[in-house]
Amino acid sequence: MKKLTLLGGVILAFCLLLAMGSSALNQQPKEAGKVLNLYNWGDYIDPELLSKFEEETGYQVVYETFDSNESMYTKIKQGSNHYDLTIPSDYMVEKMKKDDLIQTIDKSKLDFLNQMDANIMGLSYDSQNDYSIPYFYGTLGIVYNDQYVKGENLKSFNDLWRPDYRQSMMLVDSARDIMGLSLISQGHSLNTTDSSQLNQAKEKLDKLAPNVKAIVADEMKMYMIQNEAAIGVTWSGEAAEMLKNNEHLHYVIPKEGSNLWVDNFVIPKSAQHLDAAYAFMNFMMKPENAARNSVYLGYSTPNILAKQELEKTQDPVLSFYPTADQMKHLEVFKDLGQDVVQTYNDLFLEFKMYRN
CATH class of the missing domain: 3.40.190.10 (Periplasmic binding protein-like II)
Incomplete structure (x- = not known):
């Protein structure tokens, strides 16, 4: 050249x-x-x-x-x-x-x-x-479709384990959030570093597996808007977009508390x-x-x-x-260090593999 x-x-x-x-x-x-x-x-x-x-x-x-x-x-x-x-x-x-x-x-x-x-x-x-x-x-909460779920039956994270919700819910793909909801349902902090409490939370999640239709990310909005699931656990802003596009959807901050992010x-x-x-x-x-x-x-x-x-x-x-009363029951995530966060991630991964 x-x-x-x-x-x-x-x-x-x-x-x-x-x-x-x-x-x-x-x-x-x-x-x-x-x-x-x-x-x-x-x-x-x-x-x-x-x-x-x-x-x-x-x-x-x-x-x-x-x-x-x-x-x-x-x-x-x-x-x-x-x-x-x-x-x-x-x-x-x-x-x-x-x-x-x-x-x-x-x-x-x-x-x-x-x-x-x-x-x-x-x-x-x-x-x-x-x-x-x-x-x-915002908060982590529960979205439900009133065509399939009665609102009075879904006020708490513990309600997610009801046997009549089999294969009806979607969970957001987030280890801290989903491990956190299980911890909260047992009266524990979502920032716990206690290995026995974490194992208990994972064991309880395994019992939730029959009710879980999918663990997803942003696509949950589309699925919930299109009536593909009766229940979704997600963040308040994501829920706001869902409710804007489907009049049958409602958002609940669980009465026992949740994550304030x-x-x-x-x-x-x-x-x-x-x-x-x-x-x-x-x-x-x-x-x-x-x-x-x-x-x-x-x-x-x-x-x-x-x-x-x-x-x-x-x-x-x-x-x-969230109302002033709800704010009293909300908890902010703390930096737990790499080792403890890895434990959360590993247990959540085991739960996802277990349900498959």
Whole structure:
């Protein structure tokens, strides 16, 4: 092959740039430094709010997604990407703090802290909210179809073991959640490290196996909406979308308690655009924006003024907010360490194999 002349090389490079399309050019921020590198769960924000943020502030959002706390943690720990903001769950905030992966938050730069629900602030994983600010919260609960199940017969996790529910329910594919519901049904903490309690929970799950039609992930929404199962155990935001699309579905927070999960804004140690990170948090927690985001996703906003906006319109999403009494019986996941988490995972895997 002949070597390119200098002029030919320039022309070819220019042609290649054009072939990449205008989208490649648009990846560069309009002003140097006016960028926010955001690392979020998939489909976990109203996309119109991202556009609104860019229009109002002049920042360009470079948006990437993850599908689990663990995959997010691994990428942040590798340090190859300089994310300015990411959104881990409660127990993962605790783990990232221990591993020195996130930085303290300058609360003087946040203008919404006096609007936040005290019940969602100061939880065990970050008791002073020095490293994290709640973004959304919700619960693990039970969805049932009133065409097949009477609501009065399904108020508790223990009710899932009723023999007349054989081959009628779907469980979300999550070791901590499903092991947790079995632990709660026996009066134990969903954060227990007691091996005898964990084994008891697994043995009780084995007895639930005849009632389990499938253990699934996101596809549960479609199945429940299409009346493919009578019962589903899943998270409140997933349930909100199901109920929106099927009038026969209802959501229950079990009376004996459940998991209260909280997803949070954190700033990784490697963040390079701190002003953008604080601007984004302030923008997302404006009452009108937080309320809009809650309606879009079905999860509960920790901003009290945003909730009041929803109350004015009596938006159906309000039915997924736990009451003050229910909050007393909810428990947040803790970081139990790799060995104990592996025990949960192993026992859950044994349960899945047992039911097959």
